[in-house]
Amino acid sequence: MNILVRDILEEQVRADILILPFFEDYSTDSYSGLDLIVNGIISKVINNRDFSGRHGQNMLLPVNNINASRILLTGLGRRQGLSQEQIRQAGAKAFSAVKEIGVVSDVAVSTTIFDHLPDNVHFTQKPAFYFLEGGLLGIYRFDKYKTTQDNGKLKKDMSSITILDDDKMLPIAWLQALISATYLARDLVNTPSNDMTPTAMANISKSLAGKRVTVTILERRDIEKEKMGAYLSVTKGSNEPPKFIIIEYKGGKGRPLVLIGKSVTFDSGGLDIKPSDGMEKMKYDMAGGAAVLSVLKAISEMKLPVNVIGILPAVENLVGGSASRPGDVVGTITGKTVEIISTDAEGRLTLADAIGFAIKYKKPGAIIDIATLTGACSMAFGNEAIAMMGTDKGLMARLRAASEEAYERAWPMPLFEEYKDYLKSDIADVKNMGGKKGALASSACFLREFAGDTPWVHLDIAGAAWNDKERPYSPKGASGVGVRLLLNFLKES
Ligand code: BES
Ligand code: ZN
Numbered sequence: 030m031n032i033l034v035r036d037i038l039e040e041q042v043r044a045d046i047l048i049l050p051f052f053e054d055y056s057t058d059s060y061s062g063l064d065l066i067v068n069g070i071i072s073k074v075i076n077n078r079d080f081s082g083r084h085g086q087n088m089l090l091p092v093n094n095i096n097a098s099r100i101l102l103t104g105l106g107r108r109q110g111l112s113q114e115q116i117r118q119a120g121a122k123a124f125s126a127v128k129e130i131g132v133v134s135d136v137a138v139s140t141t142i143f144d145h146l147p148d149n150v151h152f153t154q155k156p157a158f159y160f161l162e163g164g165l166l167g168i169y170r171f172d173k174y175k176t177t178q179d180n181g182k183l184k185k186d187m188s189s190i191t192i193l194d195d196d197k198m199l200p201i202a203w204l205q206a207l208i209s210a211t212y213l214a215r216d217l218v219n220t221p222s223n224d225m226t227p228t229a230m231a232n233i234s235k236s237l238a239g240k241r242v243t244v245t246i247l248e249r250r251d252i253e254k255e256k257m258g259a260y261l262s263v264t265k266g267s268n269e270p271p272k273f274i275i276i277e278y279k280g281g282k283g284r285p286l287v288l289i290g291k292s293v294t295f296d297s298g299g300l301d302i303k304p305s306d307g308m309e310k311m312k313y314d315m316a317g318g319a320a321v322l323s324v325l326k327a328i329s330e331m332k333l334p335v336n337v338i339g340i341l342p343a344v345e346n347l348v349g350g351s352a353s354r355p356g357d358v359v360g361t362i363t364g365k366t367v368e369i370i371s372t373d374a375e376g377r378l379t380l381a382d383a384i385g386f387a388i389k390y391k392k393p394g395a396i397i398d399i400a401t402l403t404g405a406c407s408m409a410f411g412n413e414a415i416a417m418m419g420t421d422k423g424l425m426a427r428l429r430a431a432s433e434e435a436y437e438r439a440w441p442m443p444l445f446e447e448y449k450d451y452l453k454s455d456i457a458d459v460k461n462m463g464g465k466k467g468a469l470a471s472s473a474c475f476l477r478e479f480a481g482d483t484p485w486v487h488l489d490i491a492g493a494a495w496n497d498k499e500r501p502y503s504p505k506g507a508s509g510v511g512v513r514l515l516l517n518f519l520k521e522s
């Protein structure tokens with residue numbers, strides 16, 4: 030998709046549809062010149078109260094006398110207390126209305142109204158940025174596996190978007206990086222596990238290799254050599270070979286930041302098998318890895334001046350004849366032993382070895398892991414937030430700020446010393462499950478055992494990574510959460 034910024038008038042732009050945003054509680058004469066040209070049709074629907082500018086309201090008007098064929102009036106809602114999220118959501122409503130029409134390929138967006146923000150409103154980006162961000166994120170669809178269209182309408186893909194703005198201060202390349210990385214993460218997660226195997230994740234990762242990017246895949250024998258016994262224990266019930274994926278991006282100086290993404294391509298629970306109800310969703314247990322992969326792709330394309338290493342310990346958790354048993358004890362790369370109480374607490378087993386590997390070989394300045402780790406996280410937050418725990422307050426504060434900007438809210442949760450007791454094993458150094466109570470915190474506590482003194486933050490995205498219902502700018506299915514959060518964070522680093 031081609032996004033252009035052009036300093037021309039609404040009546041001049043050539044487009045299939047021209048989007049005009051309005052406030053509900055504030056009228057300007059911004060569009061009065063245009064209104065005159067289109068024979069007063071805009072003022073007419075407003076004066077008739079057919080259109081009020083209510084948040085999410087859309088009204089399509091066929092017009093003559095200008096270069097655009099139609100106008101879409103769209104409501105931003107109240108100007109007082111305007112938030113960037115409100116603008117994103119309005120953008121999503123407008124773009125989904127455009128997509129519904131089906132025959133639109135060239136879209137233009139007027140930004141005149143955004144010159145009239147209240148004085149106390151300050152955003153990081155210009156409002157038009159958020160409008161487009163919401164709009165573009167919202168029109169994502171995953172239809173790779175559909176051989177026929179859902180309805181008979183003639184569909185055209187949007188091919189160009191023209192933003193009517195008077196300066197070039199809109200970072201369009203950055204916007205496109207955020208969008209395409211989120212799309213990629215959603216695609217990877219929505220792809221079913223029979224196609225999104227550890228091998229597939231490794232192959233996609235390999236395609237990122239280039240000037241500043243090195244990709245290394247550790248195979249089963251390498252993993253055995255490194256004594257990553259906890260990670261290996263998860264793969265034993267599956268015929269899909271494990272792939273320990275390392276994506277290194279060198280764009281700056283200093284110690285690297287290591288991003289570790291949980292990459293369990295399907296989580297059946299293992300012998301502690303999950304209930305069948307909803308098990309099909311466990312293809313999304315690699316959403317952390319998908320986010321990390323997509324972030325590395327985006328930062329390498331944007332050439333950000335940072336050093337980042339992505340690690341994806343990809344594996345499938347099934348129930349074959351060699352599967353791990355509850356009660357088994359396994360070693361890890363750190364030398365610590367783990368008693369497997371639940372084969373369904375497999376994510377932390379893979380992450381423990383990945384954290385140990387990163388510390389042993391990569392001298393990280395800090396480690397951030399992102400993982401669909403616990404059902405408890407989704408019970409606590411629903412789809413609304415990411416649970417954040419860690420050992421570095423400064424890093425957590427920066428992640429929190431980046432998460433607010435992206436509206437992918439990372440919410441701090443406690444990591445009390447006492448949780449360590451939950452993980453005491455009778456026969457090994459630790460056990461991999463601390464019981465139902467306190468399950469969110471004890472999962473993070475388990476990881477902390479392996480992070481040691483390295484500054485480390487854990488992001489549990491079990492709730493936010495998958496939408497059971499459509500959300501304002503994310504359809505049902507994979508949300509791509511974490512991608513914009515991490516990209517915002519890295520941009521500020
Ligand atoms: N992948 C799951 C966590 C999960 C559950 C993600 C629901 C998304 C939605 C994880 O591997 C798991 O099964 N965790 C167990 C841990 C327990 C056995 C200690 C859980 O949370 O129930
Ligand atoms: Zn599990």
Ligand code: ZN
Pocket residue numbers: 293296314373375376401402
């Ligand atoms: Zn899992």
